[in-house]
Amino acid sequence: MRIGFIGLGVMGRPMVDNLIVAGHDLSVYRGRTEVEAHVCGSGKEVAERSEVVILMVPDTPDVESALFAPGGVAEGLQRGSLVIDMSSISPTATAGFAERIDQLGCDYLDAPVSGGEVGAREATLTIMVGGRPEVFERARPIFETLGKNITLIGGAGAGQxxxxxxxxxxxxxxxxxxxxxxxxxxxxxxxxxxxxxxxxxxxxxxxxxxxxxxxxxxxxxxxxxxxxxxxxxxxxxxxxxxxxxxxxxxxxxxxxxxxxxxxxxxxxxxxxxxxxxxxxxx
The missing domain is CATH 1.10.1040.10 (N-(1-d-carboxylethyl)-l-norvaline Dehydrogenase; domain 2)
Incomplete structure (x- = not known):
């Protein structure tokens, strides 16, 4: 898949590495030079180059900014694109973000993880997912690259x-x-x-x-x-x-x-x- 990734921190960096090893074509925002991925200048550019955009950032305002600020992901999404937020943020805000992305003709999953840096590096993360079952199945190959215990909890916000x-x-x-x-x-x-x-x-x-x-x-x-x-x-x-x-x-x-x-x-x-x-x- 053509995957965009925003957030190359302690967790995000090894997750990107695992996606690259699995053969996916990665675009990243503000990536480090040693990442074997296309480094983009904005979230919009990441979305324009990707079928799926993954977020792994610290907090609720960071997700909102990455998605909806000027030059953000929402401006570059094509109809049918999938956004997966793997950050740990507010369940209430997540439901609102999902609705806004849905209005663009795109899909949204919240999929926070547990397992820490070791789990991210070894691809053994526990992944808790909120969203529609058919969208979850679309994302399953990505989740299986990143983790082992993968569960669809319920609708938007349930993963959070x-x-x-x-x-x-x-x-x-x-x-x-x-x-x-x-x-x-x-x-x-x-x-x-x-x-x-x-x-x-x-x-x-x-x-x-x-x-x-x-x-x-x-x-x-x-x-x-x-x-x-x-x-x-x-x-x-x-x-x-x-x-x-x-x-x-x-x-x-x-x-x-x-x-x-x-x-x-x-x-x-x-x-x-x-x-x-x-x-x-x-």
Whole structure:
């Protein structure tokens, strides 16, 4: 396929590499010179050269700008083009973006991912998709190039809803693992050995395996930055208010991330919440 890609960050760059290896013809916006793709001067040009345009940018305003700002993707779409937003953004805004793209005679899927940089590099991402089933099937070959666990959740915005739910689970589990390992250390046990023991029991998880090791070794290069995860929890807290729903532990963990950012750790991996808890209250 002729695929356009906007957003060559920690996640986007390895995703582009995998699409190129799979034989797709890639056009990118503001790409690095070493990317084996056509580098375009605008989102409009990306769309003009592509059957499918993929977005992988940080936040809701970034998606809106990439799509609808002057020189954006929407100006270059041809009827029948497909836009796939793989960013993690507001489910409500996503539904509006999908409607605007649909009015242009084009298709839209929201398809946020989980799995971090490792999943992007190894093409093992979990992909949560919102949109029409027939459009999902059209995009399936692309998704299968990028990930392993691919699920159509529901209509427009449903993929983003699932991603917000995912980020709640991940954040609260990271916080729990950090508390457990800090407790073990304070009580005089070796956190590395405690982690190994817990990996054989009911507390075992992918987060204990990967992020627990980061905490033990004190290696917090991202990964997935605290700053971006706080944004995702902000989406959860905002949606909860709109739904008259209490998410007390999500809100508390978002505040912990606020503290991490205030301490200068916003660009560290989200497992660095361990550092924030270790410091304790000022």
């Amino acid at each position: 809803t699932a991603k917000v739910a995912n980020q709640i689970v991940v954040a609260l589990t990271i916080e729990a693992v950090a508390e457990a390992l800090l407790f073990a250390k304070a009580a005089g046990a070796d956190p590395a050995i405690v982690r190994e023991a817990l990996m054989g029991g009911f507390a075992s998880s992918r987060i204990l395996e990967l992020h627990g090791e980061r905490m033990v070794k004190q290696t917090f290069d991202p990964g997935f930055r605290i700053r971006l995860h706080r944004k995702d929890l902000g989406l959860a807290v905002q949606a909860a208010a709109e739904l008259d729903l209490a998410l007390p532990n999500t809100a508390a963990t978002q505040q912990l991330m606020n503290a991490a950012i205030a301490d200068g750790d916003g660009d560290l991996d989200h497992s660095a919440l361990y550092r924030t808890l270790r410091r304790g209250p000022a």
